[in-house]
Amino acid sequence: MMRSILSPAILTLSLVTLLVASVHDRVHAGEPASAYTLVRNGLLIDGTGAEPVSGGAVLMKGASIEAAGALSEIEIPSGDVRIIDAEGATITPGFIDAHVHLVSGEGDLFQFALGTDWSYKVLRAAENATNTLEAGVTTVRDLQGSPPGLKQAIREGLIPGPRIQLSVTGIGGTAGHTDFEMPSGVDVVPTLYPPGAPRPRADGPDEVRTRARQIVRAGSEVIKLWANGGLATPHDQPQYIGLSIEEMQAAARVATDYERPLAIHAEGLLGIMNAIAVKPQSIEHGFYLDKKAARAMAKAKIILVPTAVFVSQPTAGLPAYFRMKLEEARAAAREGFQHSLKAGVKIAMGTDTGYGPRHGDNLRELGVYVRWGMKPMDAIVAGTKNAAEALGWDDRIGTLEPGKLADLVIVRGNPIDDIDLLAEKSNILVVMKGGKVVKDRRASD
Template sequence: MTRTVFTGGSVFDGTGADPAPADVVVEHGRIVDVGTDLDGDEGVDCTGTVLLPGLFDCHVHVTISDIGLLSRVQKPFSYQFYEAARNLWATLGLGITTVRDAAGADLGIKQAVDDGLIPGPRLQISIGLISPTGGHGDAWNPSGLCVPLMVPHPGRPETTVDGPDEMRRVARTLLRAGADVLKVCTTGGVLSPRDDPRHSQFTPEELDVLVTEAAMQGRPVMAHAQGAAGIKNAVRAGARSIEHGIYLDDEAIELMLGHGTWLVPTLIAPVNVVRAADAGVDLPPAVVAKAREVVEAHRDSVRRAYAAGVRIAMGTDSGVGPHGTNLEELALMAACGMPPGDVLEATTSSAARLMGLDGELGRLEPGLRADVVVVAGNPYDFPALAANIREVWKDGIRVV
């Protein structure tokens, strides 16, 4: 097997330390050495570049490409799978080699990537969005018509539940369908016109059943949670991560610290809703009003959470906004007071820890899988980062 050495560049190893000159040697899809003056059978000239570990996005929706009501009802059912292939390719081109799909992708999409049928980041999937009747994932409209973002099908079962028994049944159904993580709405949201992000959804009893079912199969729970009360319910129940966290209060932050709960901020998500509305996308007025209202509260919550020491991993909610623009999130994280090294750590080794992959990915060190991103210029220049991606390697193979 060829021994490939990346020479002449600097290395950001994923730990948050600033880049330092080093070579990286890859063999059999693994990193076998990191240091200076290393050799190999083939060389990749990285002069003037910085090597990063493969990046992560811990909150995407690869089967969703737009949020407008009219465009959704006009697309054939199977079109979403071809869109997913396009969206995965756009994400991989940014150096993002691992994603967590927060509802939409089924086991077939994940397996197609794993088997090499389509190029893309490796996936962890949640398959569906568990919601109560009238909750964030309920597709009911005042007309009486239901227009879901994700239409149920054999690989993506219906996930609207009420009560502990239905919660148990749906949790087991999703796990049977191949879910790596279970996604639940413990509050309302921005895109659902008939609820409020500050209002709670699901009782502690229902959430306890969900977390118990997931834990019995060695699976975590990720909680769409925007209001403080619903965030606290999710944390107390044992959710591994809080997605969005728009209205964090001091008690919620303290609970997250005490339970070791992760925050996946998705700061770009409400910004993208506002952009879509300004561009003329057909969205309910209530949705647009909520998006405009939450932006600053969201940023303030992330600032306070980071300052308090809450563990943060990068996520974007891409699908709500365009796939292929994921790295816009990094500048927003930096604007919340995170130093550049911490932002990249949240996008590499911290994200790997959240997803339980830190023994395989997230750092450039011997023994780990050889996901390597070659960046021209300064990797801390986040607005220019996407344009500066020169090469992307996944498991020791150049894919971009």
Template structure:
């Protein structure tokens, strides 16, 4: 393949600098030059467009397609894998070229994308969610039955742990199954019937074991953490990212700054729950009540974290809401005080850094993977952005519109 020249557009390079007129040259899946007056063997006309790095979503569940529990228990076991293929395609069409799956996707789904069996963004996977008995990832219901969005199988081992020894065993089992990041619940959550998002789960000793096991294998830990005390426990243990962060207090924010912990807000998630219920989804009243209660306090917490300078990466909890609508999160991030350039940097270079891929993804710069999104008009107009994406390229290959 020769040199592909993306010519005549405005370039947002992913660093947070403002857009500037420029060209991008791609060859053999890599960006080889960014500047003006460049040449190439094939020209892609970007006149009137903004050229972005491929976007990230650092919190998705590709085997989940909504939060309707009645629907979930009625689906055949294998149906989730076909839905995952559809969800990955929709995510890619939204300009998301890289995702971190926060529970559910196994190694087979990741490899199917890597090997070109199904179209989708590149994936970093956690396989399953580590929960204590009665915690946010424990799908036990008052009936005595388990009714969660996915059940364990050979590629997705069970991940309930109580005590340091069980935590060590579960961590090693998930790493053996292909987990590149370990996901743990350090608080309750909205979509679990028997706990409170403000209450802590797992002891500091259990979390220390988990981080040690991940670190010994060159991996890191992400934490579903909504209540302030559970956030603090996660940060003190050395967990790399806090997911949601609904009830942050000043001490939690200060600790996150001190430890350089990332926040992945997922502001759209509770809104998606309420929309699903309005559309007829069957959820317990307790879950609906919690979703209603957290919307405003969630936004307030993220706003305070942004003002303090906490590092932010983009994530949506897609799967709770529809896949392919990921970019709704960007306007919500801007409403929490981030500038448009900061929002796009959080969705590109900052997310790449969080995932440990900051030296190869998230920027338009020589030597980086050639992931590009071509947006008609101004990419800072987030409300119109989903309908303005014209082309998506991954590793120097146009994947949207999809070629045959």
């Protein structure tokens, strides 16, 4: 009798011990915090915008960078140092995508929203996270849809993926870009966000303030707002105003109180001007920026996250409303980007993968910037240092400098000569995240 009572308890304890041990192993396997790694024999582009250094190297200790520069100038510690030979390829920081949606459907949005179980969406998100990491993107900002459990699973090493700054959900007004209550009366919204997450719809400064606090409580590390409409929804236009300045200011105050960055979706010009008045860290999309708005953004030091690959996506197969809005916005977005370049607006890479661009195609974004007039080195800075600043994580990531996390990519060829090299996954030879090699395809070539 005693035995039959005790056994399940012992079994449960053993299982718990086993689970804890296996999680622990995956996090720390082969990675003593004091171990040195030297990446050498590459063209070093450190993400600061400085000239590339040939014969470059990066010395790491555990998860952090100790030194980066010409190999001849780095003091190599005595004793065991793991060597990773870049074989003449280019060494860059791990890239950062400041605008993704890891939980998102490719194909029909409504079919994915209404016809798919949430657990399946999360499993798909895990695959999307892996594809993103293998493309050389070691950090993403997820601006709606992904649950805190996805971030936790990646952090614990249960699944491979980039480190995530999470919004969980954002805030938009009734009839705004995120109001998916259909003419039938069916509200699609609960299917687009993690079960139990706060709903994005809120009106009036008081309700917006409460919602912002609820979103912080739900695990959000960045507050996302919708200042106006967008392209991927059937019922609104990019120029329709969403939240008012007063409503956005209420959320901005919560962002300040809880030390979260503020990211505002704004596509039409009036929404962009409203967003500028609220002074967020970043404006997302900014398609219809004109000269005056670009100058105001530069003056207020607001970062633009252009999602150029989203607005450049092929229109074949898209619903008619989406196609029409996209075609109209495309030319405007290119012009808006050029106004921003001229005015000196800081630009950070963000793609909107999940709403057109595929997870893992993130670095195609940089090719569009170059075709729209940006210098290749500036495009790399947009995808590293500037994106880290948009997240407010530039003290930890974004450049290959002492003290920062050892997030690093080795890419075949020289992306300054051909920026599109970065978009081809087979050119991403090695990816390191926090000093750990998470992809290495040198031997397979």
